[in-house]
Amino acid sequence: MIDDRNKTVLVTGGAGYIGSHCCKALARAGFEPVVYDNLSGGHREFVKWGPLIEGDVRDGAGLQAAIEQTQPIAVLHFAGLIVVSESVRDPGACWDINLNGTLRLLEAMQRGGVGHLVFSSTAAVYGEPNVDLIDERQPKEPVNPYGASKLAAEKIMEAYDVAHDLRSVRLRYFNAAGADPDVEIGEAHQPETHLIPLVLDAALGRRERISVYGDDYPTEDGTAIRDYIHVCDLAAAHVAALEHLLGGGASAAINLGTGSGASVAEVIARCRAVTGKVISAEPFPRRAGDPPRLVADPRLAQSLLRWTPERSDLDTIIGDAWAWHKRRFFRPMAMPGEQNGLAS
Ligand SMILES: NC(=O)c1ccc[n+]([C@@H]2O[C@H](COP(=O)([O-])OP(=O)(O)OC[C@H]3O[C@@H](n4cnc5c(N)ncnc54)[C@H](O)[C@@H]3O)[C@@H](O)[C@H]2O)c1
Numbered sequence: 001m002i003d004d005r006n007k008t009v010l011v012t013g014g015a016g017y018i019g020s021h022c023c024k025a026l027a028r029a030g031f032e033p034v035v036y037d038n039l040s041g042g043h044r045e046f047v048k049w050g051p052l053i054e055g056d057v058r059d060g061a062g063l064q065a066a067i068e069q070t071q072p073i074a075v076l077h078f079a080g081l082i083v084v085s086e087s088v089r090d091p092g093a094c095w096d097i098n099l100n101g102t103l104r105l106l107e108a109m110q111r112g113g114v115g116h117l118v119f120s121s122t123a124a125v126y127g128e129p130n131v132d133l134i135d136e137r138q139p140k141e142p143v144n145p146y147g148a149s150k151l152a153a154e155k156i157m158e159a160y161d162v163a164h165d166l167r168s169v170r171l172r173y174f175n176a177a178g179a180d181p182d183v184e185i186g187e188a189h190q191p192e193t194h195l196i197p198l199v200l201d202a203a204l205g206r207r208e209r210i211s212v213y214g215d216d217y218p219t220e221d222g223t224a225i226r227d228y229i230h231v232c233d234l235a236a237a238h239v240a241a242l243e244h245l246l247g248g249g250a251s252a253a254i255n256l257g258t259g260s261g262a263s264v265a266e267v268i269a270r271c272r273a274v275t276g277k278v279i280s281a282e283p284f285p286r287r288a289g290d291p292p293r294l295v296a297d298p299r300l301a302q303s304l305l306r307w308t309p310e311r312s313d314l315d316t317i318i319g320d321a322w323a324w325h326k327r328r329f330f331r332p333m334a335m336p337g338e339q340n341g342l343a344s
């Protein structure tokens, strides 16, 4: 389905966790990813499958120049503010990056004649739905600025489709986790707020214990349930979404999850089993804005993109994340602003 004359794909946020795994998958599928990233949260070392253009998604002229220079057939848009609690603390910054950044990108794409977009949306657009499996028709009632800004970005994309025939697939990820099985890249947020890398920090002795945010949820063991999806499965879904658009497919909003959930207590137990390490856990009050249960109904992704997760069982996710975590801290990469290596 790839246009033989041009396989270039512009990837905003491609120096980050999910974006870099997608660049690797794109390159494997015969595309040529060009990363557009301001390195505010990403890593130069993660840009391995094509060139890096340093730029901010809020800089319309910079985006336009990047599009003129590279003439991409499509854009994958990952750049954004990602931490929910930060979006609550500083909503202006969140809306600025996630909404203005997306609007500038759409304007530049329209001017440059780029008609295909794959967007990193999130389960946070649904808020706190009281259902076992969340399908795409559930009400969208985000409970924090992060989810609201992503939903607003989706709305602008719908309007650009109607007005300018700029088609988009909005991928609503559930909990991204795991790492490249070749251990070339992995999760390296600064600061890290996600459960699995923090539990693995405890396994490595980089923190004393993991705080369990809430053990009084209405779930079987009292801890919150999430749908963990391997980052390589996410990457494969992006390639499938891109092929869908290039093949003439219509715009869509699609969940990316597995359809089964794991509780915080279960994740910690599996981390103990996979790493063979003692991991101390301590109950803490609930974290503000954390829903009790978020699990995807993944059927639309399966039917529309013919995509099914292959590495998303919990032990594979944790095994891949563990290999990356050890490589990152035992054989340090130069990552600005953090101390490498283990404090012995
Ligand atoms: N990690 C998850 O579980 C998860 C779940 C749902 C949705 N998402 C979404 O997926 C996307 C990628 O998340 P991630 O976990 O890879 O985060 P990440 O922080 O590793 O990657 C984000 C990248 O965007 C870049 N960036 C940020 N602001 C920018 C700006 N103004 N201009 C240019 N580049 C900028 C950063 O430098 C970084 O490389 C985000 O949009 C996030 O909201 C992530």
Ligand SMILES: O=c1ccn([C@@H]2O[C@H](COP(=O)(O)OP(=O)(O)O[C@H]3O[C@H](CO)[C@@H](O)[C@H](O)[C@H]3O)[C@@H](O)[C@H]2O)c(=O)[nH]1
Pocket: 082, 083, 084, 122, 123, 124, 173, 174, 175, 176, 193, 194, 195, 196, 198, 210, 211, 212, 213, 214, 224, 225, 226, 264, 287, 290, 294
């Ligand atoms: O030290 C920790 C960190 C997390 N948790 C819990 O672990 C679960 C998962 O938390 P985390 O890994 O931080 O992910 P989420 O808060 O679920 O958010 C992720 O998944 C959402 C979709 O489900 C996306 O919208 C967000 O961008 C992404 O960060 C939650 O119940 C947290 O309360 C702990 O108990 N202790």
